[in-house]
Amino acid sequence: MKSLDEQSRILKAIAHPHRMEIIRRLKGDGCNVSEIQKNMGLPQSTISHHLLIMKNAGILSSRRNGTTVCYSIQIEEVKEILDILSGV
Amino acid sequence: MKSLDEQSRILKAIAHPHRMEIIRRLKGDGCNVSEIQKNMGLPQSTISHHLLIMKNAGILSSRRNGTTVCYSIQIEEVKEILDILSGV
């Protein structure tokens, strides 16, 4: 079991509207980053930055696939947390 | 259903080790603030500050009871989230 400190680091990495939306989009069709970026209408560097924050927190992993990079959710619990929140 | 912005505000208010510990203590025996403060070994103003942050986010409510103030958890989902996290 992770320490409170580690647990709160995970939470912190989720606790941002843009990042919550990114996670939600990754939950569905998966990894198409540039599509997410277009749909969210944010600069590419901003999206990339948020992705990095979540990757550093261990929430996401990435694998390159030719010129694109595919992100996916590593910590299943994160999905549950978002589901709970959406019912609040 | 709350907006992503509101949802992330709730998460943000939880995403701190001290605050997670406070919530955990409130889950059990409830509201005795000064006891929590002693157990956590933090200055009273620091605890009070964290309590206010969570109250402003709507997570906690408080009612005065003579000279003491009793805090309790308002958003049940917060407990679930902590439970999920503790299993990560």
Next chain:
DNA sequence: AAATAACATTCTGATAATATAATATTATGA
């Protein structure tokens, strides 16, 4: 009303988070 207990608020410097422009990297195709 003075003393005390239990909290809350204000203030301050320190640190961290945010957004985005600019630039760099990596991979593919002509």
Next chain:
DNA sequence: TCATAATATTATATTATCAGAATGTTATTT
């Protein structure tokens, strides 16, 4: 190897958070 697409990194200015000391408030007891 040039051009282009997709993504990452760096740099920077702005804003938000943190901890805790100092001080203020509210309620009780005598």
